[in-house]
Amino acid sequence: MSCALQRVLRTIFAEIEDFMVIHAGVVERNGRAVILAGPPGAGKTTLVLELLKKGCGFFSDDFCPIHKVTKRVYPFPRSVWVADDSPNKGKKTGRKGKSCIRPDQLPSRVFSKSCRPKCLVCLDPGRNTNSFCELEIGVKSGGAKGFGIDLLGIKNLQLFHHKDGGPSAIVPPQGRQTFGNGQLSDWHIRYPAGQGLTPKIMELLARHEQHIWNVYRGDRIHPDFERDPVLTPIATHEAAFRLLRDLKQEPGFFQNRDTRRYAPGELFMELNSLLEDVSCYQLSAGRLDGMTGLIEELIIDD
The missing domain is CATH 3.90.228 (Phosphoenolpyruvate Carboxykinase; domain 3)
Incomplete structure (x- = not known):
């Protein structure tokens, strides 16, 4: 919604x-x-x-x-x-x-x-004082695998994946074969601010928007x-x-x-x-x- x-x-x-x-x-x-x-x-x-x-x-x-x-x-x-x-x-x-x-x-x-x-x-x-940007992303069925692989193609990006209410875990580059396909998945991405990565993230979200049900900014000013x-x-x-x-x-x-x-x-x-x-x-x-x-x-x- x-x-x-x-x-x-x-x-x-x-x-x-x-x-x-x-x-x-x-x-x-x-x-x-x-x-x-x-x-x-x-x-x-x-x-x-x-x-x-x-x-x-x-x-x-x-x-x-x-x-x-x-x-x-x-x-x-x-x-x-x-x-x-x-x-x-x-x-x-x-x-x-x-x-x-x-x-x-x-x-x-x-x-x-x-x-x-x-x-x-x-x-x-x-x-x-935030030096990182964070996004919580909900990916629909059928889109988790392709979305995750594309995310891992962006350098200096930390990617956390938590499914079925379990704890989040960082996903290493070699872990791309573990991406699920066919179930709802929640992703948490974290990347350095001020390095020009935001436009790349926005372009990727637009490319996969048919598979994304929610995007929420996680970092906040304090x-x-x-x-x-x-x-x-x-x-x-x-x-x-x-x-x-x-x-x-x-x-x-x-x-x-x-x-x-x-x-x-x-x-x-x-x-x-x-x-x-x-x-x-x-x-x-x-x-x-x-x-x-x-x-x-x-x-x-x-």
């Missing part, structure tokens, strides 16, 4: 021309949208849930569609995924380490109308939530640059349709234009009550 949803969303976003879809959580206060952007693990969902408890309306915890002409933010109220350390975590949801909260179970109302953005808060988790958070105003162009790194649409969407070539700077300028009337801030990670309090000060009743 998770992979099916990913494919549906990817297809929809690839065809969208009237909206820019930002990777961000969104809440509403007094008819204005508050956008909380940041990389995975920065605390977007946690902050959204805390602000809902303070009376904000729910737009989304992960998707922020902004109309290019009206510059209004539209709701994307899907289920919220939160960290779960229980023994059965992820067994029914397809997301390991996560449990699901439906929109009707949230502590505040689900907002159904578009509105103008009041502010954009870019969450800064601090320095990322901010220091014990320190005091700091809120700092930032320029619009700086906020736009940060958003560029984690948009929800496929890169091909931003090609020039006439020349079929990327237009350098065009996407940045469009984001900058969308945010020109929006107050932008950086919020460094820290104590949850402190982060929530700083955001509340921004959105206090006018």
Whole structure:
């Protein structure tokens, strides 16, 4: 189900021309949208849930569609995924380490109308000390053997295979003949960050997508939530640059349709234009009550 949803969303976003879809959580206060952007693990969902408890309306915890002409933010109220350390975590949801909260179970109302953005808060988790990228991949029947062999063709890649609920075990290059064929298999891959391997992994996933039922990113940023958070105003162009790194649409969407070539700077300028009337801030990670309090000060009743 998770992979099916990913494919549906990817297809929809690839065809969208009237909206820019930002990777961000969104809440509403007094008819204005508050956008909380940041990389995975920065605390977007946690902050959204805390602000809902303070009376904000729910737009989304992960998707922020902004109309290019009206510059209004539209709701994307899907289920919220939160960290779960229980023994059965992820067994029914397809997301390991996560449990699901439906929109009707949230502590505040689900907002159904578009509105103008009041502010954009870019969450800064601090320095990322992760030196490896990790993916959890579910492979369907008939595809495990070919997928595993192709993975082993990528250098500097650690591959773990766990089947039928058993413990994971690293698979050496000479172990390719042990790959099963005809059963569901779970794979955990781990590779060094910053060595250009991610495009190769993405190309391989696309090549085997008919056999893949789930892909979940396993590595996460680990901010220091014990320190005091700091809120700092930032320029619009700086906020736009940060958003560029984690948009929800496929890169091909931003090609020039006439020349079929990327237009350098065009996407940045469009984001900058969308945010020109929006107050932008950086919020460094820290104590949850402190982060929530700083955001509340921004959105206090006018």
